[in-house]
Amino acid sequence: MSAPTELLNVQIDGVWYQFKKGTRVIEACAQAGKFIPHYCYHPKLSSPGNCRMCLIEMGMPKTGPDRKPELGADGKPVISWIPRPQISCAQDITEGMGVRTDSSLVRECRHGVMEFLLINHPLDCPICDQAGECHLQEYSVEYGTAGSRFLEEKVKKPKRVELGPRVTLDDERCILCSRCIRFMKEIAHDDVLGFASRGSHTYLTAHPGKRLDSNYSLNTVDICPVGALTSTDFRFKMRVWFLKETKSICTSCATGCNTIVGSRENVIYRQTPRENDAVNSAWMCDYGRLNIHYVNSPDRLKFPQVREAQGLANVSWKTALAKAGEELKQFQRNSVAVVASAKMTNEELWLTKKLIDSLGTVYHDVVPRAGQADQLLMSADRNPNTLGAQLFGITSEYPGSKLREMTEKIASGEIRAVVALGEDLTQIGLAESDLKKLTALIVVGILPNETTRNASVLLPACAFSEKRGTMINIKGRLQRLNHATLAPGEARDDWEIIRDLLQQLTGSNGIYLIDDVFKEIAETIPEMTGLSFGRIGDHGVQLVEESEDAQPVAMTV
Amino acid sequence: MAYTISRPKLNFAEKVYLPAIITGLGITIRHFINIVTGKTKVTMQYPEEKWDKKLPPYYRGAPTLVKDEYGRERCVACQLCEFICPPRAITIHAGEIPEKDRWRKVEKFPKEFEIDMIRCIYCGLCEEVCPEQAIFLRKDYAITGLTRQEMVHNKEKLYELGGVMTGLVYKWNDKK
Ligand code: SF4
Ligand code: SF4
Ligand code: SF4
Ligand code: SF4
Secondary structure (H helix, E strand, O other): OOOOOOEEEEEEOOEEEEEEOOOEHHHHHHHOOOOOOOOOOOOOOOOOOOOOOOEEEEEEEOEOOOOOEOEOOOOOEOEEEOOOOEEOOOOEOOOOEEEEOOOHHHHHHHHHHHHHHHHOOOOOHHHOOOOOOOHHHHHHHHHOOOOOOOOOOOOOOOOOEEOOOOEEEOHHHOOOOOHHHHHHHHHOOOOOEEEEOOHHHOEEEEOOOOOOOOOOOHHHHHHOOOOOEEEOOOOOOOOHHHOEEEEEEOOOOOOOOEEEEEEEOOEEEEEEEOOEOOOOEOOOOHHHHHOOHHHHOOOOOOOOEEEEOOEEEEOOHHHHHHHHHHHHHOOOHHHEEEEEOOOOOHHHHHHHHHHHHHHOOOOEEEOOOEOOOOOOOOOOEOOOOHHHHHHOOOOOOOOOOOHHHHHHHHHHOOOOEEEEEOOOHHHHOOOHHHHHHOOEEEEEEOOOOHHHHOOOEEEEOOOHHHOOEEEEOOOOEEEEEOOOOOOOOOOOOHHHHHHHHHHHHHOOOOOOOHHHHHHHHHHHOHHHOOOOHHHHOOOOEEOOOOOOOOOOOOOOO | OOOOOOOOOOOHHHHHOHHHHHHHHHHHHHHHHHHHOOOOOOOOOOOOOOOHHHOOOOOOOOEEEOEOOOOOEOOOOOOHHHHHOOOOOEEEEEEEOOOOOOOHHHOEEEEEEEEEOOOOOOOOHHHHHOOOOOEEEOOOOOOOOOOOHHHEEOHHHHHHHHOEOOOOOOOOOOOO
């Protein structure tokens, strides 16, 4: 254990506090409940101190002739104030330091900085995607003036610049804070952005011949305090104040970045990262962030269907489930296979395992999805819950290792029924003709594909934003998905579908709520003892100790 | 603290009420005669007779969208009116103005703009909140339709009702 951190005494607005050594002045003030407005400072980036918004009055303890701090009547050091304002973002606290965050000098400084920032700023708020979450707007209300004294013509700069495939830049709105430049350099390690020209004509641009095309480019949009950098995907789609924000996790790879899903009236408009230092710091990759639009696809499966002479026909859930149960009961143990998905939640996988056990088949596995890992967040495993599938025994140490045997047996006709949970069987090497050979093909899915078209019973399910549940990320952290939107048509929660299938085989099992499922898991699986949805919280809990070689490498925090 | 309220002293005529009743009857009879002989008129024969000419300048009729004398649609789809509208009558879908358009500088426009006139309560908040002087409550009050769908004014209908408005602020001019 390292030595206990030293505590330093700091006076903020006349009150003495203690903070850990190494705390920035701006952070110390925040901890004392005194918010200091700032643009360029970002806790995860270096501090260039160039926006000048965080100016405060600072003082150091007065020393007497004996070079010891002079003490006042209250026994505390007397502070001698520095006559000029200081920035609070680039300096650590020192013993006996004094800070004034709300003096008339500080207020005047903020006023002045705001006035300068707005000199050339366009009147774009009505068309600016940042409006509603714009620091310039907020501080303008808080610290600015309503009118402008600037009579000259405003400087014109490039607008609607395609900085990269996913980011649009409006240089007139840029306040030159350099957050985006520092992010690309320090976090994404892809130094493509910089300032050109001088004075009022300074503008942000990509270095010659470069483009902002990193897989982490959209994080610059999040940290841009104004509407200079905007997401091309989200551009003009919805004003942010309409969005309902739901805490969730990204399901596009095994890292499980913490996210906020922004939706309005059952349409997801954007997904942004949520800070969690144990997983993704404050960032997420563009691939995961934009992989949400399939949820609102008009092709989503909406009604349960069963195969009739003329093809698939819409039926009630009751009929579809009864048909599925009837079909499953016909087959002997190993003539049935279950192809599950490592995109399923723990609750769904748990019930799937029960289904597998009651069918008695040895043929079950998940479909692996491998990609390229980067050294930042993205994992090579593109399934969000492989660890869950392993923990509940749906797959082995080598996910997908049984698929080959299964596909061969399906092709040869030895396996005559398949339960496909969220996976397309043509992706694991089966041809459509093989699917047609099956006597029963029970499919749970959300989008149409070769497998759903050949189903004997098709059960429409929920996408990631339409359900609650838990997943285990690559580093063994149990995290929660939350309900943001409603499923289309009559689609049902996956766990309910699997429970109902199970009930067709085994009769009622007394599970009515997803919390009941989790309770059962917590009572059975030692790693999860004592947990509940509530205990997992918004930031998840670590189930197994993080191993050193677990990938992906965490981003530098 | 108790107050003492001074009561007027009534004289005998006042105390018996009769003179007051007779005066009242006289007024009633005068009005009756005036109306029967056509001297005063209180009922307007709507809809044969319209009151359009008597509408005060601040009258709040149906909300409409306007264009300016340059033919530019003023609305930039900021959706503030959609936000402020108490009965949530407004639905807007924004679009992007193409690069080659004369008004490309504005960048954003409403691809579709709908006001559900069954919901609208003619409150005028949309006009008040609009930062672009694009939506105005005009004098149309007889908004009817045979179906619910007909009562939803789309963008085309809103511009038809709104027409052209002059003398507005021009913040999107090239110089600005
Ligand atoms: S950056 Fe902020 S202040 Fe500037 S136009 Fe956009 S919303 Fe308005
Ligand atoms: S684009 Fe945004 S983040 Fe980048 S320097 Fe300008 S204001 Fe800062
Ligand atoms: S007048 Fe009032 S109710 Fe009608 S559209 Fe405007 S804001 Fe909504
Ligand atoms: S009418 Fe005005 S308030 Fe409504 S979207 Fe258009 S510009 Fe915004």
